[in-house]
Amino acid sequence: MAGLNGDPFLGIDDNIEKLQYNNNSKEAIDKEGLVVGIGEDSSNNKNNNQGGEKDMAGNSIHRSGSRPQLDLSKAEIQGNSEERDPTILLPNQTDDISHLALDIGGSLIKLVYFSRHEDQSVDDKRKKTVKERLGISNGNRRNFPVLGGRLHFVKFETSKLNECLDFISSKQLHRGGIDSHHWNSEAPANENAVIKKATGGGAYKFADLFKERLGVSIDKEDEMDCLVAGANFLLKAIRHEAFTHMEGHKEFVQIDHNDLFPYLLVNIGSGVSIIKVDGDGKFQRVSGTNVGGGTYWGLGSFDELLELSQRGDNRTIDMLVGDIYGGMDYSKIGLSASTIASSFGKAISDKKELQDYRPEDISLSLLRMISYNIGQISYLNALRFGLKRIFFGGFFIRGHAYTMDTISFAVHFWSKGEAQAMFLRHEGFLGAVGAFMSYQKHGLDDLMVHHLVERFPMGAPYTGGKIHGPPLGDLNEKASIMEFCLTNMRQFMLYSISWMEKFVLKGTEITAPVPMAPPGTTGLGGFEVPSSRGATLRSDASALNVGVLHLVPTLEVFPLLADPKMYWFTVLSGHLPDLVDKVNKYTHYEAVASEGGTDDAKRRGDAFARAFSAHLARLMEEPAAYGKLGLANLLELREECLREFQFLDAYRSIKQRENEASLAVLPDLLLELDHMDEETRLLTLIEGVLAANIFDWGSRACVDLYHKGTIIEIYRMSRNKMQRPWRSLLDVNLHSVLQVDDFDLFKERMLGSEGKKPRPHKRALLFVDNSGADIVLGMLPLARELLRRGTEVVLVANSLPALNDVTAMELPDIVAEAAKHCDILRRAAEAGGLLVDAMNNNSLDGSRGNSSSVPLMVVENGCGSPCIDLRQVSSELAAAAKHADLVILEGMGRALHTNFNARFKCEALKLAMVKNQRLAEKLIKGKIYDCVCRYEPAT
Numbered sequence: 001m002a003g004l005n006g007d008p009f010l011g012i013d014d015n016i017e018k019l020q021y022n023n024n025s026k027e028a029i030d031k032e033g034l035v036v037g038i039g040e041d042s043s044n045n046k047n048n049n050q051g052g053e054k055d056m057a058g059n060s061i062h063r064s065g066s067r068p069q070l071d072l073s074k075a076e077i078q079g080n081s082e083e084r085d086p087t088i089l090l091p092n093q094t095d096d097i098s099h100l101a102l103d104i105g106g107s108l109i110k111l112v113y114f115s116r117h118e119d120q121s122v123d124d125k126r127k128k129t130v131k132e133r134l135g136i137s138n139g140n141r142r143n144f145p146v147l148g149g150r151l152h153f154v155k156f157e158t159s160k161l162n163e164c165l166d167f168i169s170s171k172q173l174h175r176g177g178i179d180s181h182h183w184n185s186e187a188p189a190n191e192n193a194v195i196k197k198a199t200g201g202g203a204y205k206f207a208d209l210f211k212e213r214l215g216v217s218i219d220k221e222d223e224m225d226c227l228v229a230g231a232n233f234l235l236k237a238i239r240h241e242a243f244t245h246m247e248g249h250k251e252f253v254q255i256d257h258n259d260l261f262p263y264l265l266v267n268i269g270s271g272v273s274i275i276k277v278d279g280d281g282k283f284q285r286v287s288g289t290n291v292g293g294g295t296y297w298g299l300g301s302f303d304e305l306l307e308l309s310q311r312g313d314n315r316t317i318d319m320l321v322g323d324i325y326g327g328m329d330y331s332k333i334g335l336s337a338s339t340i341a342s343s344f345g346k347a348i349s350d351k352k353e354l355q356d357y358r359p360e361d362i363s364l365s366l367l368r369m370i371s372y373n374i375g376q377i378s379y380l381n382a383l384r385f386g387l388k389r390i391f392f393g394g395f396f397i398r399g400h401a402y403t404m405d406t407i408s409f410a411v412h413f414w415s416k417g418e419a420q421a422m423f424l425r426h427e428g429f430l431g432a433v434g435a436f437m438s439y440q441k442h443g444l445d446d447l448m449v450h451h452l453v454e455r456f457p458m459g460a461p462y463t464g465g466k467i468h469g470p471p472l473g474d475l476n477e478k479a480s481i482m483e484f485c486l487t488n489m490r491q492f493m494l495y496s497i498s499w500m501e502k503f504v505l506k507g508t509e510i511t512a513p514v515p516m517a518p519p520g521t522t523g524l525g526g527f528e529v530p531s532s533r534g535a536t537l538r539s540d541a542s543a544l545n546v547g548v549l550h551l552v553p554t555l556e557v558f559p560l561l562a563d564p565k566m567y568w569f570t571v572l573s574g575h576l577p578d579l580v581d582k583v584n585k586y587t588h589y590e591a592v593a594s595e596g597g598t599d600d601a602k603r604r605g606d607a608f609a610r611a612f613s614a615h616l617a618r619l620m621e622e623p624a625a626y627g628k629l630g631l632a633n634l635l636e637l638r639e640e641c642l643r644e645f646q647f648l649d650a651y652r653s654i655k656q657r658e659n660e661a662s663l664a665v666l667p668d669l670l671l672e673l674d675h676m677d678e679e680t681r682l683l684t685l686i687e688g689v690l691a692a693n694i695f696d697w698g699s700r701a702c703v704d705l706y707h708k709g710t711i712i713e714i715y716r717m718s719r720n721k722m723q724r725p726w727r728s729l730l731d732v733n734l735h736s737v738l739q740v741d742d743f744d745l746f747k748e749r750m751l752g753s754e755g756k757k758p759r760p761h762k763r764a765l766l767f768v769d770n771s772g773a774d775i776v777l778g779m780l781p782l783a784r785e786l787l788r789r790g791t792e793v794v795l796v797a798n799s800l801p802a803l804n805d806v807t808a809m810e811l812p813d814i815v816a817e818a819a820k821h822c823d824i825l826r827r828a829a830e831a832g833g834l835l836v837d838a839m840n841n842n843s844l845d846g847s848r849g850n851s852s853s854v855p856l857m858v859v860e861n862g863c864g865s866p867c868i869d870l871r872q873v874s875s876e877l878a879a880a881a882k883h884a885d886l887v888i889l890e891g892m893g894r895a896l897h898t899n900f901n902a903r904f905k906c907e908a909l910k911l912a913m914v915k916n917q918r919l920a921e922k923l924i925k926g927k928i929y930d931c932v933c934r935y936e937p938a939t
């Protein structure tokens, strides 16, 4: 604002302690260097396994006696006890319970395991009061036996079954489960039975080994049942599960749940099963072929063959139409000269021995032969049953572009474009997911898309998010530890380290580019040879194509969205590729510093930096690797990655400092505001919100600023810069320039015109953003103004920390502090149950207790990212939304990157400062630190 009259901060900052942001932590880390250097050679691996076997054998008596560690005291049946298989609540059970299911195939073991979320939400008196106020009861929601957790996906070679057993043992997955038959029943659990679901031939073949090594009984599930159940579940529940892949181009397909059946499921494992699926549990295995993944693998190492094929030229060994027709097409029947007439056909005429051919060429010829054959048989079966959609699953595909292109080409060619080949991101895990779902207790079949949040495989499959044991760097140290690994606990630590190392190593390996077929085809046989581009094949391509699935049964669609179905298309503004390098990486330093720069923190910080960089590199190389991603997902990726490496709140101390500094000047600001007339006050309040939004630790430019001045200096500068009109914003969807200084419209709605007083809003939901000045000097004074007008205010904050965003857990204390200086806030906070245990006895006007004030409440939004996807919000927020007639979204993350184009059933105000030069140029035709104020009446 040009010359903010009577700026409350002129002069004040001299009285408060100068808070200079310190960047010592970064220097300290730079100086010492992070603990790096890992690596796992095969001998280590061997030692691990040997040690494991010996040790496990030695401890078998101890282990077989280990029942699931469940505290059954005060167990009670939940809901109607007349129901069959009612859920049993275990109120005293606190340990994490893990479950696993296996699909043990001829070549690979696929493992899906579940880990419960650590409950990080507040469930104290305050929350209870707020819930009561909002009329939230658990009665109107289905009670899920699983309160939320994660599904992880891991695979092993069947020939290395020991690795799989070690993994299960190291993660204690064999203990965590419980007797599956009794979870939902009233019958007492069998003392000794630990039953795990498994499918595939290995469930029969290796049952005794599981019993012997882990004390686990295998409950065998039918393979076809599992494949279909897994495919149906994934197709219905996971966004962007299915995609097409043609000529190197990947396109995600939005599956309509009501129009999924019938379809053809082709599972390419060792052999191939072709299944016609008509519904849940309704299917028929209509065909199959023995030429499958095992055929390829049987002739060499799968990954090596795939790698070789990248450099192959099958024309040296395949007989082409042109070879028979003297280089000509056989155009009369539509065969081009490059069409393969006979796979390996040249080998007959060439009079060469097999060893005279290049392994690369043989490998490619083989890959094409198998892929075309599968594509053709699949097409014939689709034709036989009149099916248009064919989903291909199984580990043969491995996210390999050339394989998918070849299969797609065959289906397209034979069906003349009538049938479509689609692939699944969880391609290899269909059976394992199906087996997992056969645990009745999970109630997974009832979960909807919005209950499942796919996050990224930061290393969770390898580490489970926890890192145990000493630093990774010193292999000698590791070796000596190994010698002393005699107890189970040490054993557990050892394996955890080993998995961790593998992941970090993988993180650096996975950066090789994905080979893509060149565009353009030449008849059946398609593209001539794989592109030579990207000579290295990602060895573990599939491992990073799937994320960890977070099950959050309490998430709901935000009820005030005007058109939830269109939300996906309007919510995101950012495009990924050019933004990847913009996501700053200095979080790493803050994270390590937030935990005192300890060796353990440095070690985890290093692992985080590697994992995060690996994911960014992977995304640069293939932006759709994890499904369709926008900037919002990328920002969430960073937060998730931090959490995986146990950095639960990297900005904790920064947030605290900013809160304290801002709370110190709040009384002066409130005094100043109270001396203004209504109109000036409203403008000052909105300017205050925009100005204070400058405190954003996700913006490199802002962080550079913080190193140059105190919080208050920066805040004052920011306020002095406020100038109307605020910027125009380019609507990316409408391709038009929108005027977004809607302050006058908002003012009219708030204060009226021509002497007419409009009715105040009934309830406003304020989606707050950052800690410190942003919440204390920006959003709280605005909330106070609304409260003063008789509007109930719900502060909506993150459930989990993300950058310097304020969380729902932190807010009540901030409000309590602010309430010490303001009766309006105090009374409202009391009325809203916010001051239950943070009561201040010295009220400003001497009044106490229940006032007639409208309430001020806090609810969590259900997310842990700087952005918000309103298709997945907490049930409290959904309940609070029911009576709301005003939504205020604040900050770049919530109001620009996401939701700028979201339309609401009620009025909406979107406020943000743009803190990135490039985004300012792209989104608004402006510059860094320009502001957006958009007001929209109810839709």
Ligand SMILES: CC(C)(COP(=O)(O)O)[C@@H](O)C(=O)NCCC(=O)O
Pocket (backbone or CB within 6 Å): 582, 583, 584, 635, 693, 695, 696, 697, 698, 699, 700, 701, 769, 770, 803, 866, 890, 891, 892, 893, 894, 897, 912, 913, 915, 916
């Ligand atoms: C992470 C953020 C969305 C946070 O902004 P906020 O919501 O706090 O206003 C923002 O800092 C951002 O867009 N960062 C990425 C681009 C950059 O480096 O500036």
Ligand SMILES: [Mn+2]
Pocket (backbone or CB within 6 Å): 696, 769, 770, 803, 804, 805, 866, 891, 893
């Ligand atoms: Mn923020």
